[in-house]
Amino acid sequence: MAARTWRAVRPLISRHASRWNCGHGRFIATDSRNRLSRFWTPTGLVEADLKAQDAQQKDAKPNAPKDHSYSFLARAGYLRQVQSGIFHLLPLGLRVQNKLEALIDKHMSSVAAAKVALSSISTEALWKKSGRYSANSELLRVKDRRDSGFLLAPTHEEEITAMVAASIKSYKDLPIRLYQIGRKYRDERRPRNGLLRAKEFVMKDLYTFDYTHENALETYEAVRSAYNNLFDELNIPYTVAQADSGNMGGKLSHEYHFIHHSGEDKIWSCDGCEYVANEELVQHKTEEKPSDHVMVYTAISADHKTRINIHVGMPGAKDQYNTFVWDQHLNPHAIRSAVEALEVELATGLEQDTLAHLVSNTTNTVNVYDIRLRSQLDSAEADKASHDLEAILPGDTCPKCEKGHLTPAPGIEVGHTFHLGTRYSKPLNAVVATPENAEKVAVHMGCHGIGVSRLIGAAAALLHDEKGLNWPRAIAPFEVILMAAPGVPEEEVAEVYDTLSGAGVDVVLDDRTGKSLGWKLKDADLIGYPVVAILGKAWKTERKVEVQCRRLGVKGELMAEYQDGLTKFLGRL
Structure with missing residues (x-):
């Protein structure tokens, strides 16, 4: 009878133990309910913190619309800024991050990915092997007492590839799917917009390894499907855009964006079909236009050794083009593609006098021709007229459909999928034996990221009103x-x-x-x-x-x- 009575009373004791005192002591709370009395939520305006962040944003982009995501996150007790671009997550913020990580874990399991935790410290030697060390100005470099040459990794392609390369021998060891969620670092010149552009941030990286190009493309599409499912579950409107791979390598990539005025990317979409591309990859329909004369504009390579002459056909009177505005006349991304071997620095950031002085000391000259000039050029020059160099303007005709027109919108990039091919496996010797080849072949890789901390900031930017934040269920604290x-x-x-x-x-x-x-x-x-x-x-x-x-x-x-x-x-x- 006594045992039966105890079984009935024990749940009541557990439920209310946190409120009971016994003499001069106090029972340890065993109530498992979530109570704000036991959860630190320091809400309220933090004036000094917010003023400092507003000043950074104004300095970085003086005319940009003010982003309120950081101020709401700070007022609501999710985080605190301790240095420019460096934040502490408070209990509410950590709960949101944990919810997001759990959501990511769920969808990474759908592509049979195993979770790892890589060190935030990488070595200069690996980055030099891949060729990314000298070209990356945002690396945070660290010297130990032996002057060994370390850096705080902004991404982990080099480390994961070297680790896998040491562990595989045969195509039978593949495929491999490894991902991590961890802190990354970047020597950001002008941190701004709170979590949207910081020096320290949390990323999810999935790295995939396949032994054929075809298998790698199948993996790429499987990961894209998992990403779509993840963002669908977040229940926040998003856009998927064709993207340029940049220094990550490879020729196939897609970006996931939240459309919002605080975004730093420009996303172009068609009003007549599903065509969406970022500003580096967007195209318009190339239409023949009568050229009354040819304008030649000048750019210069990043090392200031090569002059680049850009030839574009212009209709109408020549005088109307005396005032030249790059964004109105030329597409800088198309020009960079046209001279792929050079890292082109365009005249957008140079005064005319400075450009003229630099050009006068160049030792090489490259000519680039707009594709519309092909019929007017000799055979040697026509081969160089392979790109549409005209600027993309709102209302331009879509390259994919007959009636659609293009419209730009600012986007916050929160995810990116890359098909890397053998960009890292070749220099880092990640090779396997295959039944088709006597010699070992480089594996085919993919890299798929989600900006965890950036996504938190982006959700706050999109989902708030004058009263406060409005979290989606999936990641609400x-x-x-x-x-x-x-x-x-x-x-x-x-x-x-x-x-x-x-x-x-x-x-x-x-x-x-x-x-x-x-x-x-x-x-x-x-x-x-x-x-x-x-x-x-x-x-x-x-x-x-x-x-x-x-x-x-x-x-x-x-x-x-x-x-x-x-x-x-x-x-x-």
């Missing part, structure tokens, strides 16, 4: 916050909490003393819980739970089966 008006018995509050928690809802109880219900509601709006559940007058009289959801514009009351109603709300978030 808690899905539901439960609070009660004075006079509601704690046992009834606990009953509602347990019912929601038992239904799988991630709920937190605002049991902080000395705070009015009105204050708690404003604080909940600032923090941005998807759903606020209130036990107020309607609960006392009719056992109804008041529910508020700003993102859906919902405010109402739910009766006995309130957990089902809440679950339906959450399903739309």
Whole structure:
């Protein structure tokens, strides 16, 4: 009988142990409920912090629209800035990051990827082998007492490739899918926009290894599908754009963007089809235009040794082109592609006098011709007229469909998939024996990233109003916050909490003393819980739970089966 009585009483003791005192001691809390009284949420405006961030943003991009994501994250107690571009995550921020990492883990398992944790310290020697050391001006270099030559890795292609190369011998060891979520570093000249461009940031990197090009492309498409599923589950509108691989290498890549005014990328989309590309890869339909004369503009290579003459046909009077604006006349990315062997520095950043002086001392000359001039050139020159060098302008005709027109929009890049090919496996000797070749062949790689900390900042930028943040359910610190008006018995509050928690809802109880219900509601709006559940007058009289959801514009009351109603709300978030 005694044992049976103890089994009945023990859950009550566990439930309320956190409130019991015994003499001069105090029992250790065993209540497993999430309570804000035990969770540090330092909300409120941090004036010095926010002013410093605003000053950095103004210095970096003086005329850019102000980004409010950092100020909301700071006011709502998610993070604090300690140095320019360096942040501490507070408990709320860490919960959001943990939720996002769990979501990533879920979707990486769908492509059979195994998780690793690579060191943030890499070596200069590996980066020199891959050829990326001298070309990367954003590396944070570290010297130890032996002057060994380390750096804080902004990415891990070199390290992961060297590790895999030492572990594989045959094509039978492939495929390999390895990913990590960790801190990365970049010597950012002008950190700005809070988490959107920082010196220290959290990234997810997936590295894939296949023994044929065809298998690598199949892997690439599988990862793209997993990314689409992940971003769909976030329930934040996103855009996928064809992208340039840059110094990562390879010829195939796609970017994932949130369209927002604080974005630093320009994303072009067609209003008549699904064509989307970033500004480095966008094209318009090349249409023949009558050329009354040829204008020749000048650029210079990055090493200032090669003059680049850019020939473009112009209709109309020559005088109208005396005032030259690069963005209006020429596409700098197309010019860089046309002289692929050179790292081109265009005249956009040089005064005319400076450019003239540099050009006068060049030892080589390269001529680049717009593709529209091909019919006017001799055979040798026509071979050099392979690119459309005209600037892309809003309203230009889409290259993929008959009637569509192109429109630009600013985007925040939050993910990127690269098909790398053998860009790193060859220099780092990641090779395997195959049944088709007597000699070993380089493996084919892919690299697929998600900016974890940037995505948190981007979500805050997109999903806020004048009251505060509006997190999507998938990464909200808690899905539901439960609070009660004075006079509601704690046992009834606990009953509602347990019912929601038992239904799988991630709920937190605002049991902080000395705070009015009105204050708690404003604080909940600032923090941005998807759903606020209130036990107020309607609960006392009719056992109804008041529910508020700003993102859906919902405010109402739910009766006995309130957990089902809440679950339906959450399903739309």
